[in-house]
Amino acid sequence: QTILCRLRSFEYSQKNAVLVPAAALGIGGMLVYWLRSRHKIKAIEMGDGWWGPGERPLQGKEDESIRPFKIETSDKEIEDLHRRLEQARYTPGLEGAAFHYGFNSGYLRKVVTYWRNQFDWRKQVEVLNKYPHFQTTIEGIDIHFIHVKPSYVPHGRAVRPLLMVHGWPGSFYEFYKIIPLLTEPARHSLNEGDVVFEVICPSIPGYGFSEAPHQKGFEAVAAARIFHKLMNRLGFKEYYLQGGDWGSHITTNMAQMLPQSVKGLHLNLIFVGRQGLRRMISVMLGAYVPWLVGLTREDVQRMYPFIQKNIYELLRESGYLHIQATKPDTAGCGLNDSPVGLAAYILEKFSTWTDKSFLHKDDGGLESKYSLDELLTNVMIYWVTSSIVSSMRFYKENISKDPTMTANARARVYVPTGIAAFPQEIVHTPRTWAKEIYRNIITYSYMPRGGHFAAFEEPKLLAQDIMHFVRKVEQL
Template identity: 60%
Template sequence: MNIWFSWFSDPIMFLLVFTVAVGTLLYYLLFREKAKTIPEGNGWWGPSQRQDTEQEEEKIHPFVIETPEEMIQDLHYRLDNTRFSPVLEDSRFHYGFNSSYLRKVVSYWRNDYDWKKQLEFLNQFPHFKTRIEGIWIHFVHVKDRSQPPGQGTLPLMMIHGWPGSFFEFYKIIPQLTDPASHGQSGQQAFEVICPSIPGYGFSEAPCKQGFNSIAAARVFCKLMQRLGFDQFYVQGGDWGGLIATNMAQMKPQNVKGIHLNFFPVSRMGMNIIPSLFIGKYLPSLVGFTQTDVERMYPFVNKNIYDVLKESGYMHIQGTKPDTAGCALNDSPGGLAAYILEKFSTWTNKDFRDLPDGGLTRKFSLDELLTNVMIYWVTGSITSSMRMYKENLGLNFQNRIDAKVGVYVPTGLAAFPNELIHVPLAWARTKYKRIVTFAYMSRGGHFAAFEEPELLAENLRQFVSVVEEGC
């Protein structure tokens, strides 16, 4: 009683509490959802207009990744003739990718990296292609061969983001599909489908404007339907997290649950903005935990400049992606610098202080260059960057999916070095049935690539809760 009296007798505290109350009421009145799904719609992204009488072929074709020798010879020529910029003394990764270290990466790529060996590794899993809405969709589909078809396994789609690829999941796939061989006897086995987002890697790029995350969600729902799955789980980070969210909004009757390791809230409602200022001083009042405070307020107080330093790429790709794409598609050294700089800073922002960007602290150069090669041999860097313009070109907060909640069971894994920390209290404004929320002990943006064991364990915990009836 005395505590409440002291709060309300303090004008500043009273103002803070009053702001939260009014903000919550306004948010409820102005932004509450009326719909629980987003329209599925339809689309055609091929090079010509679809005829009304034309039936799209639904056959699924086996696919093997191959590259002509002429392409590799051309790559070697370009690597041999890379023009390096002079590096500033002691600049490390604070100006972007350090040119001195880029020399080492290019030298390794040219002289030691074995693409043929990596092709064998990539092709160890079954690859397929199928045509959906006029474009070819590539995906990896891995089953537990020890299980009878359709028994004992759960279908799971895993979706990558930018500048990643389906290759991000190569470490986690065996753990999910064959847990017994990885010391997880008795654990749930999955049938894993990893598609390439259209315009990324071996999925064909849309020929028409407007292919955003909602269109990708529809295409991937059609893919799962084509594979014969009436109900399935979806996991994703980066763009994959948004696409998984859209799939759940579009087809809640088919999506049993979504598991996300990147889940920024798209609408900064009236109940979120006040909590940002109050949470440091009265965390429990706005639903924050001590971990939320520890992860958020170094960022809020003194590291907002980090957002500016790390989001320049987003402005370029959200406005004029093709301009930068012209350069990156022509220079393998430039492409490696542009992509790998993200694998440095987005894994741990403190890696900017290291001369090598800390790249090999979490990954091998072979792993990193294989991801780069997927962009190079497919010439897909420009089309991959267009996803930013298609999603961010309009007012993102006014999109239909920003106004509709997610009502399927949701599991959220908050990794400590993620680009943005989202407290559970904020996540609940979007995701209405969060059944698991975990503060992960280590890891950054590329969770499946960096910490496959942690992600697999957390994913299994989430699915177990859902399968047991939440």
């Protein structure tokens, strides 16, 4: 019995010899993880990259020329589109489904009929070419952008450079209605000409007429670096930034990377990923004593009931995100081959992201805010460039990493920041939460109407808010 006790004691000590260090290692690892994620940094390192095919050339300087670019089409391109539209197969819809199951198949037939018989792509190409287009090679890939300067500048007025960055599933075309309001505000009765911009709208690499990266790993920080290089190449030392969707993420990274170059950052969507006990307490108390946790009456109206508006509705609208953040190439194959499938996939977002109530409409409310020509022009930019797959990959490159451990998640934004909070945006971020990341908020505006595609849907409202923000910054 004494021998058995000793054997058991030995076995117990042997287990302890393994379990105790393992537990200590696990707890230590968690502590290091927590400390690293809590450690804040002042700025993101700019670094460098190569996204062209093969290895980066060892010798020779990259061609830094700015080349004029023109969008073109052909009979072959249009004939191929028409053939595919004519051969489309449709799925019978469910009675009374509206947009609850996605794009309504009955309305899709109407859109495709218009696309095939009335939509004039040649005319829309002329519309796209009304602003000057350019390309330049940065880090091995061709970057497309439009650069619009004011036709008239009042004497003594300075022109402010403004970089505007789109998101998914949008494009540079989203900004076509807001550009004249910013470059010629007096002509559009927006002000007396005291704030005038020249506007630069690039296409994110892999979107539209910007070349897709040939290497893995191209995410928002890389896009931010490329756009800084673009602005530097255009001769700008200081400039304003504006963005929504991915454009918000990219321009935020630009402000974190080179704050000395960013005069001001204006956003119409805020990403604040940090959760935790403090946020949980804020959510719980906000429903009853909002003033105690820094929430306004408008915040409460937009955020509550919290579970419905921030979990159920977000889950309903984010299914695409999980696909694109994991296996984008699989779903992208069908979209790249079928213009009808591509239109349904893209235009569904322009319905419920513009207004959540459009879910209940048979036509998704699309034509109440946009024309079919506008919507299909955006779809065509993806179609003729075969860029839907590369645009979807941007999700995988950004979301596949632990968001709390990336440098941009641990850096704060100290440049002057303006926020336009549109009521139909997918998610509402109150000012008190935004301040956790954006430490120098100059303006925070509760916009009276509008949703996710602000520049496309409410160009005048957005232009006014940008100007209001810039005036405030210029007075600092």
